[in-house]
Amino acid sequence: MTESIEETAGPDGTPGPARETAPAPDGGYPAARLRLLQDEAAIGPDSRAALARLTDDWLAGLLHRHATEAGLSGTALVAVGGYGRGELSPRSDLDLLLLHDGRADRGDLAALADRLWYPVWDLGLALDHSVRTPAEARKAARDDLKVQLGLLDARHLAGDAELTGALRTTAYADWRESAPKRLPELHDLCQERAERQGELQYLLEPDLKEARGGLRDATALRAVAASWLADAPRGGLEAARTRLLDTRDALHLTTGRATDRLSLQEQDQVAGALGMLDADALLRQTYESARTISYAADVTWREVGRVLRARSVKPMLRGLLHGRTAGKGERSPLAEGVVELDGEAVLARTARPERDPVLVLRAAAAAAQAGLPLATHSIRRCSAAIATRPLPVPWPAEAREALVTLLGAGSHTVPVWEALEAEGIITRLLPDWERVRCRPQRNPVHTWTVDRHLIETAVRACALTRRVHRPDLLLIAALLHDIGKGWPGDHSVAGETIARDVAARLGFGARDTEVIATLVRHHLLLVETATRRDLDDPATVGAVAEAVGGTGTLELLHALTEADALATGPAAWSAWRGGLVADLIKRVTARLAGERRTEVRDADEPTAEQERLAVEARRTGGPVLALHARAEPAAGTGDGSAPPDREPVGVELLIAVPAHRSPGRRPSTSPAGTPGVLPAAAGVLALHRLTVRAADLLLLDPVDDGPVLLLRWRVAAEYGSLPRADRLRADLARALDGSLDIPARLAERERAYARRARAVLAPPPRVTVVSGSSRTATVIEVRAQDAHGLLHRIGRALEKAGVAVRSAHISTLGANAVDAFYVTGADGEPLSDGAAHEVAAAVERALQ
Incomplete structure (x- = not known):
């Protein structure tokens, strides 16, 4: 056959080069x-x-x-x-x-x-x-x-x-x-692509190749492994990549086009080609695969950064900086059994997750609060441990508080939660989570999958914790409000039942469980009523009041409504909607105005043990301490005893201190010329690294005997062993006589433990005057982020304001402190409105 030269079209349709035409x-x-x-x-x-x-x-x-x-x-x-x-x-x-x-x-x-x-x-x-x-x-x-x-x-x-x-x-x-120079460039390319294409695990129409967690990222991980500098976690990674490739095969065959975008109109066909039930099943599998790749990428790039940072510092210089053998990182304590090492939260050398099932939550909470990633090897150790020795049901208080602390860490909660979920820990702790995990939401208003929306709602709720009296219930309700979407029917109705079970599993009491269930059942009530009903109709307001039952629950529901809307997407919340909801809240609050506030209470009657300590304090003229082991069962034993290698999870500490009586017969919380008892005691506990979970202060002032201040604390060691009672007593005596400078010691301690990466940006403190809660005292309520020396600073501020603390009720709910102080003026009477607000403002300034 004779061949000829002819002009042809190139692949783009333009005239191509002259070429020989070959036989067909x-x-x-x-x-x-x-x-x-x-x-x-x-x-x-x-x-x-x-x-x-x-x-x-x-x-x-x-x-x-x-x-x-x-x-x-x-x-x-x-x-x-x-x-x-x-x-x-x-x-x-x-x-x-x-x-x-x-x-x-x-x-x-x-x-x-x-x-x-x-x-x-x-x-x-x-x-x-x-x-x-x-x-x-x-x-x-x-x-x-x-x-x-x-x-x-x-x-x-x-x-x-x-x-x-x-x-x-x-x-x-x-x-x-060239890898040390080119890997950062590759990382930048991955990040730029993610910003353009979004995260595959949340998109309704994802690009299987270019979106974050897609095939491009899987290829990048292969390149990192080829550099020999780091390697990706292998568990499930190849299977995830294979599933995405299979989905792309089906997409190509059903569309007949070279496309990587899984469009809505093609998802049912692609699901059928893959033998799946429906498009939701397809998306859920796609999201799970993307989540596996994204998690592997996060871990791998973090390891690349660690290796490159280590290479940038000469071994000898690294040894001089750390004062130790080159190559060994410096460990900073974060919590019991948890330390910071090379920019990660890791388990301490002495940690035993197989004997301490709360450790995984404590480590996660510490990592999130510090803004650090939780090391993969530490998560896997904990995962293996809880698989064989799970948390007891109901959970001990320490586990519940750690979960609330984790949820209250703001945006830092997300990566830690995702790391726990990637290793299967979340579904072991909360089995009901499996039904919402990676579940798509077909409503275009929603930005996230169901599970990520729940976490995002908790993140948004964190910023609203100063508005509510029970931030722990708000955060748990945020986590559970859409948990019913994994079940048929109305998700709010199904969610109420699940929320009751989960709350009981977490160890909440009957009253708190009821509040959580109510919040989940009615999490759409306020916005739907405000935007669809006539607020001038008394029946509308009455129906909402009947559903919530009280102002405390209404306050929580208002915050949950806003957090839910903000976490849904930009189209779900606006100033207009917020104004309508606020108007409804105002009307319902007026309807419930006769309800007595139950969250702030006056002093309880002293117990027999407190009376005995008061008598001893009057007799000796000095502070008297008593420590009692908590009755709550320690995690992992089920019988109330602590695991063999751990201290009890906390103790009850009772302190009785004689108080000075002024010439006007007004008892003072400060012995004449000495620092106040409340800031002194709180400062001593902070110096000994004791975390105050709850506390009550009561002033006994009989006519014939001298006044005695009784303080009951529920404390736990942040890490290490509990201090001896005699050391606490000695330091308290020194603090009261002025020979122990607590502010200076606390400042020194903070400098010594100053971390390179600080904790989350918490909402600012809020100090308010609670009107109508007591006829004999003024109630000052403080809502703030829990921190070392917080109660000491509050006590000093109240002392400087010249008020007497008659009683106090201290609560630490996760990472949030909610404290109420009953104070009086120099005449022993409640403060005037103006004076009360001046005291509140002074305390708030002291905490900023």
């Missing part, structure tokens, strides 16, 4: 390709590999025939990129490199390339091609990171195998040599 193809490859793609088993790794082999043979035949005809040697055809990995989806691009040793004529090489590329274009296949010598390929790789990444997957197809082998060897050597 025999139909072998196109027909075989079509048969393969029409096979019922055309989706999956075997199909992709078979398509790659079929394409290999076809391209190898083209090179052999045309190179032989042209008399060319020293050439090789190389597959790179996805084709180089042997993974060809039905509409995948072909990434090809025609490699040559530089001895052939350029014109002959161009003619050979045309005879290779045009048959590919004639079949309608996308092609990324280049013609280079090994030296040119290496230079292109140095200039272009994407070219360098493609060469890491180089695979020989035909021609001179030694030429390909030498290029692969040098490509890997160049990559490992």
Whole structure:
């Protein structure tokens, strides 16, 4: 057959170069390709590999025939990129490199390339091609990171195998040599792509390749592993990547197009091609795969950063900085059994998760509050431990408080929670979580999947904790408000039942459980009523009042409503909606105005033990202490005893101190000329690293005997052992006589333990006057982020304001302190409104 020269169109439709028209193809490859793609088993790794082999043979035949005809040697055809990995989806691009040793004529090489590329274009296949010598390929790789990444997957197809082998060897050597400089560039590319494409695990129409957690990220992890600097967690990673590739295969076959975007209108067809029940099942599997890849990427890039930082500091200098052998990181304590090491929260050397099932929550809370990632190996140790020795049900108070602390860490909660979820810990702790995990939300208003929306609501609720009297109940309700979406029917109704079970599992009492269930059941009540009902109708306001039952629950529901809307998406909340809800709240509050506030209470009657200590304090004239082990069972034993290698989770500490009586017969919480008892006692506990979970203060003032201040504390060691009672008593005596400078010691302690990365940005403190709560005293309520020395600062501020603390009720709810102080003026009477607000403002300034 005579061949001729003619003008042809290139792959983009523009006039192409003159080329020789070859005889028409025999139909072998196109027909075989079509048969393969029409096979019922055309989706999956075997199909992709078979398509790659079929394409290999076809391209190898083209090179052999045309190179032989042209008399060319020293050439090789190389597959790179996805084709180089042997993974060809039905509409995948072909990434090809025609490699040559530089001895052939350029014109002959161009003619050979045309005879290779045009048959590919004639079949309608996308092609990324280049013609280079090994030296040119290496230079292109140095200039272009994407070219360098493609060469890491180089695979020989035909021609001179030694030429390909030498290029692969040098490509890997160049990559490992340049990795310290190029990995940060690769990380930047991944982040820029994520900002453009979003997170695959939350998108209703995700791009399977380009979105964060997609196939591009999986390829980047392979490149990191090839650098030998770090490696990704392997558990489930390959299976996740395979599922995304299978989904792309089905997408290509159902659409007939080379697309990576899983559009809504195509999801049912793709699900059917994969043998799935429906589009929701498809999206859930896709989200789970993306979540696995995203988590692996987070861990891997964190490890890359750690390795590169370590390489940037010379070993000798590192040893001088840390005062220890080079290579050993400095450990800073975060909580009992948890330390900071190399920018991560890790388990301490002495930690025993198999004996301490609360440790995983304590570590997660400490990491989130410090704004640190939780080390993968530590999570896995805890995961293995709780699989064999789970938390007792109901949970002990320490576990419940740790969960609330974790949820109250703001945006830092999200990565820690996702790390726990990636290792299967969340569903072990909260089995009902499995039904909402990775569950898509088809409403376009929603930004997140159900589970991420719940966490995002807790993040938003964290900023509103100063508005409510029970921030712990707000955060738990935020976590559970949509938990019913995993069940058929009205998710609010189903969620109420689940919330009751979960709250009981967490160890909440009957009253708190009822509040949580009410919040979940009615989490849509306020916004739906405010925007759809006539607020001037008394029946409307009455129905809401009846549903919530009290002002305390109404206050929590208002905050939950706002947090839920803000976490849903930008279209779910506005100033208009907020104004309508606020108006409804005002009307319902007026309806419930007769309700007595139950969250702030006056002093309780002293117990027999407190009376005994008061008598002893009067007799000795000094402070008297008594410590009692908490009756609550310690986690992991179920019988009230502590695990063999741990201290009891907390103690009750009773302190009785004689108080000074002024000439006007007003008892003072300060012995004459000495610091106040409340700030002194609180400061001593802070110095000994005791966390105050709850406290009550009561002033006994009988007519005949001297007044005595009684303080009852529920405390726990933040880490380490509980201090001895005699040391506490000695330090308290020194604080009361003025020989122990507590503010200076606390400041010194803070400097010594100052961390490089500080804790979350908490909402500012809020100090208010609670009117109508007592006829004999003024109630000052403080809501603030719990911190070392917080109660000491409050006590000092009240002392400087010249008021007497008659009683106090201290509560630490997770990371939030909610404290109420009953104070009187110099005459023993409640403060005037103006004076009360001045005291509140002074305390608030002292806490800022």
